[in-house]
Amino acid sequence: MIAAVDVQVDCHAAPCKPVPRYASLTRQQDLRDISTKNRNRRHAVKGKYAVMSGHADFRRVAFGSEVAGLVGAQLRAGLQFVRASYFMAGAGRCFAKHSRPRVQTERTLTACWTAAGLTYSHVLLVGGVLMFVRLKHALVIAAAVGLVHADAAELPGVTATEIKIGATFPFSGPASQFGAYGKGVIAYINALNDRGGINGRKINLIALDDAYSPPKAVEHTRRLVEGDEVAVIFSPLGTATNSAIVRYLNSNKIPHLFVVSGAAKFTHASEFPYTTTSQPSYATEGKVIARFIATSLPEARIGVLYQNDDLGRDFLGAFKDALGAAFDKQVVAAQFEVTQPTIESQILTLKAAGANALFVAGAPKFAAQAIRKAHELSWKPLIAIPSVASSVSATLVPAGLEASVGVISSSFYKDPNDPKWADDPAIRSYRAHFAKYLTGADIGDTLYLAGTQQAALLEQVLRQCGDDLSRENINRQAHNIKDFALPTFLDGVRVNTGPTVNQAITQIKLRRWSGRAWEEFGELLGVSGGD
Incomplete structure (x- = not known):
């Protein structure tokens, strides 16, 4: 009892x-x-x-x-x-x-x-x-x-109400112009959260400033993974910084999503199975530009001004592959460090070597200096710059819009500054988004657009995941995008990834600066990705 x-x-x-x-x-x-x-x-x-x-x-x-x-x-x-x-x-x-x-x-x-x-x-x-x-x-x-x-x-970084994402961008330092890329990503994530997020979960984006410094990138990435316990590392920008973290992330099976670098080494899916890239490789773009120069100027003396890093070396290697035996005869190369304040001496060297074509494999700051200095010297070579340095606001305006007439580059997206896209629904929608979430920023800087497109790719991957937001499934879906197109892509550009194809963008089109806008010409060029 x-x-x-x-x-x-x-x-x-x-x-x-x-x-x-x-x-x-x-x-x-x-x-x-x-x-x-x-x-x-x-x-x-x-x-x-x-x-x-x-x-x-x-x-x-x-x-x-x-x-x-x-x-x-x-x-x-x-x-x-x-x-x-x-x-x-x-x-x-x-x-x-x-x-x-x-x-x-x-x-x-x-x-x-x-x-x-x-x-x-x-x-x-x-x-x-x-x-x-x-x-x-x-x-x-x-x-x-x-x-x-x-x-x-x-499911680290995932709760019933949020998905925690980590990222690093150079908001300061020698490549701070690329900070606009990160701001574009942040703006899109804010807009996505205002629309309700992904399946009821908001995105908690933790974006840190690595100042384009590999040691800082390593420090911040380890903090994001081990301290903040993010689900993935998304869109880290820079070849040197990504080189410093890629093995750490892959060895720990952390999705390394859509890195902002065209370095060819990141496209080796068998070596880096948790890495995906977001833009055409530098090697591919370099070959396309080298062949265009060789076709336009068969007897050209080509000056290649390149950053002394993976970006610059990949572009230089692409010219070697494209020109073959003629490389040593036709090309004169000059390198510079990304920490240098100016590249005027290298421009003088290339002009003195008799170059009548100039390719600048560098960041917007250096591309602008090269265009402006060539104009000041009344030197008129055929000038080409990579897509990463083709921003109107970050490159052409500092160089001088008139001084930039005739410059060649490549692209895969619609330029919101081009009058021909003024009535395009996608560009009108982007302008409305920009006005609301990037107030005070310069819409002429297409790095904001690139960041916006980048975040839209993240949204697509997370939606494909459904309720399985494990790191393994996020990585699996990043390698399983089929025939996906954003409204701001040029017609025909599609994203297709697979187990051995980790490049999101593999198609480009050449374009020329007219003094008022970039004008595409030629055919859309396809690129095979993967190992």
């Missing part, structure tokens, strides 16, 4: 005195014998019926009280079990979050145990209850707990 924990007054007995609420049935029989004698003495006429009624009432009250006590005790035990389970789950989540290969597991477990308020009595309680649960119920509970912890382990 349940021990008495309270008392009540039973006035069926004579005299009235406290009776345990959870009195035993034996005790109830004793009380009944006493009360029968007293009631019969006081109620001679109706004594029989009064006694019977009193006994029945007492039995009902005693039985009801005992049931209530049983239920109350079970509820209290259940609450204690839930509370202990809660503490254990808290300790488990803490351990799953903070246990790292570089941290002593025993120390982490002890710290989490203490922080969660867990005691041995809690563990014994949970274990004891589970021992009395039927086996199939125990298995169901274990499976449910396992699924919760599996989700925590396999």
Whole structure:
């Protein structure tokens, strides 16, 4: 029997005195014998019926009280079990979050145990209850707990309400012009969240400034992965910075989505299975431009001014591949460091070498300096620049719009500054987006558009994932984009990726600056991607 924990007054007995609420049935029989004698003495006429009624009432009250006590005790035990389970789950989540290969597991477990308020009595309680649960119920509970912890382990950066994404951009430093790219990404993510996010989850984009510095890129990327526990690293910009983090991310199976670099090494899907790229490779673009120059000027003396990094070396290698045996005869090369303030001396060297064609394999700042200096020297070579340096605002305006007339580049998107696209629905929509989310920025800088397109690719991948937002599935979907086109792409440009094809954009078209706008010419050139 349940021990008495309270008392009540039973006035069926004579005299009235406290009776345990959870009195035993034996005790109830004793009380009944006493009360029968007293009631019969006081109620001679109706004594029989009064006694019977009193006994029945007492039995009902005693039985009801005992049931209530049983239920109350079970509820209290259940609450204690839930509370202990809660503490254990808290300790488990803490351990799953903070246990790292570089941290002593025993120390982490002890710290989490203490922080969660867990005691041995809690563990014994949970274990004891589970021992009395039927086996199939125990298995169901274990499976449910396992699924919760599996989700925590396999879905880092993902909750019921958000998807955490990490990114680094050069908002400062020698390549700060490319910061506009990152701002374009941020603006699109803000717009996407205002539309409700992805399947009810908002995007929590953590964008850090790496200043175009490989050590900072490594530091920030490790912080994003190990500290912020983002689901993926998205759209990091720069060849040198991506080179510093690509092996770390791939070895840890972190999706390295749509890197903003055309370096050929990132297109090796077998070596970097968790990396995808977002633009045509420098090697491909370089070959297209080299062949165009060779066709336009068969006896050309070509000056190649290149950054002393993977970007510059990839472009130089592309010219070697395109020109073959004629390379040594036709090409004179000059390199520069990305940290240099000016490239005027290199321009003087190439002019003195008799070059009548000039390709500048560098960032917008250096492309602008080369165009402007050539104009100041009244040197009029055929000038070509890569698509990454073809922004009107970041390159052509500083160089001088008139001085830039005739410059050649390539593209895969509609230029919002070109009057011919003024009534295009996609460009009108982009202008409205720009006015709302990039207030005060210069729409002439197409790096904002490139960042916008980049974020739209991320949206497509996440929508393809559905509710499976594990890192493995995000990477799988990034390698499974089929015939996808954005409205701001040139007609015919499509994104197609696969297990061995990790380049998102593989088609380009040449274009020439007219003094007012970029004008495309020739055919859309397809590029084969992958290993």
